[in-house]
């Protein structure tokens with residue numbers, strides 16, 4: 001049977017077919033749909049862990065216990081999971097352990113475009129890279145085999161275009177893979193210096209065996225055409241290469257670490273000119289050059305963003321593409337907070353109070369954009385609280401009471417809670433706003449430890465923010481509906497004036513969570529509207545200019561009513577636009 | 579069949595993913611190789627979104643680049659203009675006349691361009707209609723997708739039965755009837 005699967009869906013299918021029993025993950029674009037699809041298989045235990053480090057630790061435990069296990073994350077998630085990653089490379093596995101990492105060249109939905117292949121190199125873990133949905137499924141299955149054969153975790157690297165492209169996938173049955181025996185083996189599983197030194201030797205031996213064996217690995221595939229141009233590439237760039245250079249010979253690397261140096265040398269000898277085509281860092285190119293293989297790569301391309309077939313055509317063949325010129329003077333359309341978004345109320349007040357806002361990662365990062373423009377910093381998951389504390393310690397009274405950290409419910413559980421503990425422990429004076437919209441929003445609404453549901457939507461224990469903050473020792477805690485603008489402003493001012501750590505829980509459900517709750521669109525009475533523009537400061541996309549006045553786009557408005565409370569003339573209400 | 583490239587452009591939240599799913603299904607049912615590249619994540623929050631569908635005997639890249647697209651389904655007219663360079667000169671554009679102001683227009687730092695439809699028509703064959711009122715007539719304002727697909731099916735020719743089968747397979751089961759009606763309205767436009 002064949003299905004048109006997203007790359008991510010194919011990864012999930014591959015794990016299921018390979019007899020995988022346990023999957024743990026934290027959502028992150030472009031990796032999220034892998035685990036969402038895994039959750040549909042009843043014969044796999046799956047969970048959203050609070051962060052990637054915990055997810056990988058769950059994965060390592062399940063592997064030691066004898067189960068085939070997969071852990072999934074986006075590229076920056078691997079930073080969080082890097083601690084267990086490097087040591088799991090020493091211990092090796094029992095049941096196969098596959099770690100999926102999805103990079104985001106071009107930063108479609110990320111804060112940086114780091115190249116995960118360097119993790120494979122520095123942690124000495126083999127890495128596979130598929131170029132299509134079919135390969136995504138096949139490579140995951142192969143990754144489980146390699147993991148058990150070489151006693152190592154195996155990384156599978158995806159990029160946004162592989163994760164989020166659909167292609168035809170041939171489906172197969174699930175392999176019956178039994179749970180392996182768990183046998184106590186402190187020399188393998190307890191990594192303290194005496195044992196780890198021994199394992200480091202094992203690791204070194206394993207890596208050189210793999211480096212030799214990968215020369216005969218089928219997924220490192222030589223496709224000979226002409227001899228004028230040879231290309232070494234992997235992942236989706238392979239597909240661009242096929243399209244841009246149909247006459248070239250290609251060495252397609254299915255394994256991007258370690259590299260099959262002998263195979264590469266023999267390929268290089270067959271072609272007149274050798275190019276390395278790889279997005280982001282010149283990892284393959286540098287490896288080739290250090291092995292004395294002459295090639296060209298980043299001198300013609302860039303370390304920024306994505307490649308394309310036309311880019312390759314232009315750089316190598318000098319051919320231009322396109323028939324119609326692009327329009328250059330168009331207004332941009334950046335992403336925005338949705339109509340009815342609960343965060344809008346919180347940002348409106350923060351902006352009104354002219355606070356320095358340390359932001360975090362989630363839908364609410366969009367509060368940085370005009371017209372709210374109410375965010376000063378955003379670095380990584382959980383960083384807002386630590387940064388706010390740092391600012392306060394650096395600038396003292398000049399800063400305290402005038403800055404806040406804003407962080408989402410899921411992000412707070414991911415890595416914000418430790419920052420809050422730090423504020424309390426080190427006598428900080430930070431105010432933290434936890435924007436609790438009852439879901440992990442930006443990645444497409446996953447459940448988390450604070451909304452009372454697990455990955456399958458079944459009821460689960462719900463962390464109580466107030467009690468948690470109380471237990472940590474936060475002196476001021478208040479839960480407020482951010483659409484109660486007056487109440488929110490008063491509460492926030494109290495929190496800012498409070499000496500010591502203070503937390504506002506801004507609680508209101510994400511507008512997309514239950515569309516059945518949407519109310520009929522509101523409208524503006526033209527005769528009453530004075531065109532003051534107060535409502536436009538909310539940045540709701542449904543409020544649009546209409547000559548000197550404002551109207552509501554009835555196809556976008558969800559009737560949340562927030563604009564009613566900022567209009568000084570009472571022009572907004574139910575009824576037809578006039 | 580030579581590779582056929584179809585763009586679907588619009589604003590995040592307009593539900594363009596349904597159209598790409600129907601097109602993917604159509605290709606599969608017609609026995610073609612097919613790849614679809616979607617947008618998930620941040621841009622889905624009201625940003626400019628573009629989905630690529632490519633079908634033919636053997637498809638390598640899932641991405642449509644400058645000068646490659648035969649057809650474009652545009653759910654918003656400014657977005658049609660934004661991606662015009664991806665079209666072949668001989669291509670055809672189907673535009674839903676809807677206008678959604680982007681934030682820079684709302685905040686007054688930019689103007690919504692005038693005469694978009696004329697600008698499109700000067701470059702390429704363009705069909706414009708109000709897909710939203712067509713959908714409303716069919717019985718559900720959300721059936722904009724299938725109105726657009728209906729028009730595309732008519733232009734692309736191919737077996738109407740396969741198109742209908744693809745629509746049936748992809749829309750939510752409870753909405754099959756209204757979507758078929760919407761498809762037919764688009765088909766006749």
Ligand code: SF4
Pocket residue numbers: 339340521522538540541542543552556557558559560561562563564
């Ligand atoms: S126009 Fe007003 S009521 Fe409608 S969604 Fe926007 S803020 Fe809410």
Ligand code: SF4
Pocket residue numbers: 524528529530531532533534535536549550566567568569570571572
């Ligand atoms: S806030 Fe009220 S009066 Fe002012 S522009 Fe908006 S609708 Fe008109």
